[in-house]
Amino acid sequence: MNVHNQTNAIRSYPIFFLSLIITYIALIKISLYFTTMSEGLSIVWFPNGLLLAVFLLRPIREWIWIVLAIIPAEIIADIPMLTSLQTLQFILINLGETLFSAYLLRRLCPNDDSFNNIRFTLLFIVIALAINPSVSAFFTTLIYNTQIESQTNFIAFWRISFFGDSLGILFLTPLIILWAEYPKKFLFTQHLFESILTDTLAILLAIALFSIEFTPSVLPTTPMIFILMTLWIVYRNGLRSGMDIGMIISMIAIYYTIRHQGPFAIFDSVQNTLYIQEFIAALMTSTLFFGAFLRQMNETNALLLQSNAALESLAQNLENEVLNKTAELQKANDLLMELATTDPLTHIYNRRYLEENVVREIAQSIRHESPLSLIIFDIDFFKSINDTYGHQNGDNVLIYISQSVKTRIRKDDIFARIGGEEFVILMPNTSVEHAVILAASIKESIALLVIPTKNGSISCTVSMGVSEFSTQFDGFSEFLNDADMKLYRAKESGRNKIIWE
Numbered sequence: 400m401n402v403h404n405q406t407n408a409i410r411s412y413p414i415f416f417l418s419l420i421i422t423y424i425a426l427i428k429i430s431l432y433f434t435t436m437s438e439g440l441s442i443v444w445f446p447n448g449l450l451l452a453v454f455l456l457r458p459i460r461e462w463i464w465i466v467l468a469i470i471p472a473e474i475i476a477d478i479p480m481l482t483s484l485q486t487l488q489f490i491l492i493n494l495g496e497t498l499f500s501a502y503l504l505r506r507l508c509p510n511d512d513s514f515n516n517i518r519f520t521l522l523f524i525v526i527a528l529a530i531n532p533s534v535s536a537f538f539t540t541l542i543y544n545t546q547i548e549s550q551t552n553f554i555a556f557w558r559i560s561f562f563g564d565s566l567g568i569l570f571l572t573p574l575i576i577l578w579a580e581y582p583k584k585f586l587f588t589q590h591l592f593e594s595i596l597t598d599t600l601a602i603l604l605a606i607a608l609f610s611i612e613f614t615p616s617v618l619p620t621t622p623m624i625f626i627l628m629t630l631w632i633v634y635r636n637g638l639r640s641g642m643d644i645g646m647i648i649s650m651i652a653i654y655y656t657i658r659h660q661g662p663f664a665i666f667d668s669v670q671n672t673l674y675i676q677e678f679i680a681a682l683m684t685s686t687l688f689f690g691a692f693l694r695q696m697n698e699t700n701a702l703l704l705q706s707n708a709a710l711e712s713l714a715q716n717l718e719n720e721v722l723n724k725t726a727e728l729q730k731a732n733d734l735l736m737e738l739a740t741t742d743p744l745t746h747i748y749n750r751r752y753l754e755e756n757v758v759r760e761i762a763q764s765i766r767h768e769s770p771l772s773l774i775i776f777d778i779d780f781f782k783s784i785n786d787t788y789g790h791q792n793g794d795n796v797l798i799y800i801s802q803s804v805k806t807r808i809r810k811d812d813i814f815a816r817i818g819g820e821e822f823v824i825l826m827p828n829t830s831v832e833h834a835v836i837l838a839a840s841i842k843e844s845i846a847l848l849v850i851p852t853k854n855g856s857i858s859c860t861v862s863m864g865v866s867e868f869s870t871q872f873d874g875f876s877e878f879l880n881d882a883d884m885k886l887y888r889a890k891e892s893g894r895n896k897i898i899w900e
Contacts (some may be wrong), residue, residue, distance in 0.1 A: 403534075414466065420472040423449060427476040430567065442653050442672055443679075444563040447497050450572025451527060455500035455572070461557050462501075466494055481547075488542055496535040496564070500527040508528040513580060514573055514638060515698060521692035524684060527572065528565045536561035562605035562676035562770075563780035569683045570646050577639040594636050598644050601628045605651040609661035621662055622678050624654065629686045639692025645686045649679045659775055744794055745801035748815035753823060756813055757875045760827050764868055772834035775882040776863040779894040781820040784857060792852045796859060797817075799850050804841055821877070831899055838863045838897050846895070863887040 426445035453465055470490055477486040503526050508519040540557040608621060624775040625648050633641030655661045656675045663674045740752035764771035778784070778796065785793040797820065806824070808814055813825040824841075826834055842861055864885030872878045885898040891900070 406589075410785075412464075414467045419449075419453065419465065419468050420475075421468060422842055425478045425763055426571075427473075431480075436512075441559070441563045442566070442657070443570065443649075444560075444678055445566065445571055447493055447532075447574070448567040450574035450581075451500055451568055452572040454497055455504065455576060456633045456763075459505070463497065463590060466800065469494060471476075476887060481491060485542060485546060485729055489539070489651055492535050496531045500531045512578060512793055514687070514691045515694045517691050517695045520688060522688065523572075524688065527568050528684070532564040532568065533561050535564055536627040539564075554672070557674050559669070559676065560681060562673070565647075565678060566679050566683070569680065569687070570649065573687055574639070574642050574646065577642065578821065594632075595642070597628070597632055599638075601632070601644055602647060602651070605648045608654035609612065609652050612660065612664070624679075624684050626682050627786070629682060630689050636695055636815040638687070639681050641684070641686045641690050645683050649682060652679065658892070696775060696828050697815040742816045745798055745816055747801050747805065747822075748813060750815060750817040753813055753815040754875065755826065760813075760825060761868060761875065761878070764827065767830050770828045770830040771868040772829045772831050773868070773882045774826070774834055774838050774841075774863055774865050774877060775817075775879070775886050776838070776861045777818070777821040777886065779860045779890070779891075781861055784859065788852050788854060788857060791855065792850070792857065795852070796850050796857055800845055800859075800861070807837065807844065808839055823882075829864075831865055834867070834900050836896060840866050840897075842895070852877040860895035862886055862894045863897040865897060 418785075423446055430441055430443060430883070450465075450469065451856045454462060462807045473493070474486055477489060481489070504519065504522055507522050508516060514520050514523075521576045536557050536879065539560045540553055543556060543560075544553055545873055625645075629641045629645045629648070632644050634688060642831065652661065652675060656663050656671060659671070663671050663678070666674060740748060740755075760771055763769070778800065781793065784796055797816070801814075801816070801822075804814060804824070809826070811827055815823050815825075817823050825836075827835070829837075842863060846858070846860050848858065850859075864882045864887070866878060866882035866885060868878050872881065885900075889898040891898040
């Protein structure tokens with residue numbers, strides 16, 4: 400916190416504590432004068448609900464100042480009716496109950512002390528609504544039975560005191576915390592028309608039900624319909640809306656019950672008070688628990704959706720990564736295949752590729768009875784070219800000749816370098832006559848080539864042997880050997896010739 404924020408916080412303390420004192424006194428007066436039966440039995444005790452909410456919302460270092468503010472507020476509210484000793488005793492009971500509840504809830508739920516957490520809600524019900532109020536009610540009842548005149552027996556007074564204290568906490572603590580969490584969120588944020596209609600119906604029904612006279616023959620089960628209504632409101636509009644409407648219904652029920660109207664008026668004053676307290680406890684506790692459960696379930700679903708989205712994104716990324724790696728692997732395989740089947744100098748096929756594919760071409764030629772021809776040629780006096788111009792220029796001659804031949808053959812033809820200056824062209828669906836025509840075209844184009852060098856240009860010729868596959872050949876070796884023998888005859892007869900017969 401920076402200096403400016405600290406200064407503002409310090410300046411706001413007097414306003415906060417003054418507001419706390421005034422509100423605390425007002426809640427005591429409301430509890431005494433507006434929620435108390437004519438016989439003096441208080442249905443709801445609100446101040447402890449405010450105290451517990453403040454302790455839960457404020458840091459522990461401020462608790463001592465809250466205690467110091469509450470002591471004069473309790474004295475101001477109680478002195479007209481109680482002695483100083485009795486006032487001190489009630490101060491200790493109220494502060495002890497709320498401080499101990501807040502401390503336990505903070506310790507047991509250090510990371511999430513809100514009603515979004517179902518564990519916090521359950522501990523709140525057990526600690527703040529059951530255990531601690533029951534202990535406080537015992538001491539309160541003991542004081543009343545020993546120091547203040549009471550016409551109610553010990554057990555009945557303890558039950559009323561317990562429920563009154565518990566209901567005050569149940570009314571105010573969740574609402575204050577929920578409003579503190581979402582101060583800018585209005586009551587009706589979604590399903591506006593439905594919200595107005597449902598809430599109005601619940602309020603009017605509460606007024607109608609608790610304002611009429613009941614006969615002793617009618618059991619007070621009708622008010623339980625409000626539990627279903629508040630649960631529906633929680634489901635549609637959230638926990639805070641349900642708690643707000645639940646409190647309004649409860650206050651309507653209290654207002655008419657203390658006037659001996661409504662379904663609980665058929666009993667005597669003690670039973671009347673107990674039944675209205677039990678009804679409100681059932682209404683508000685079920686609303687609180689269902690709302691907390693629903694909020695945590697929605698948050699869990701949201702986290703699951705986020706997790707699923709993250710998993711889907713991760714799966715998509717992995718899939719893309721796999722596709723990229725597969726593509727890279729395919730490229731690598733293609734490169735390896737190219738390196739394995741391509742002559743690195745001329746970038747035409749090598750002998751390995753020719754031998755791997757010629758078997759297939761021979762099989763198809765035999766199966767379809769189609770002609771298959773082969774041209775083999777080499778460069779005349781290539782050793783002399785290397786000796787005269789150097790091996791680098793000799794390599795250039797091989798490259799030029801390869802490029803020239805590639806422009807004259809078909810896509811299905813296989814053009815390969817099988818030796819130093821020796822080349823083969825395998826031509827499917829080609830008779831020896833057409834192969835000779837192609838060979839002549841290639842031979843003439845090579846003769847016209849002029850390969851530049853630093854020491855002048857190079858021209859060369861080639862000798863060629865042409866053969867057509869015959870079933871008399873025992874595979875590719877004899878086929879190639881037949882063409883090679885014709886190449887040898889072409890070289891023996893003076894070179895720059897084509898032999899096919």
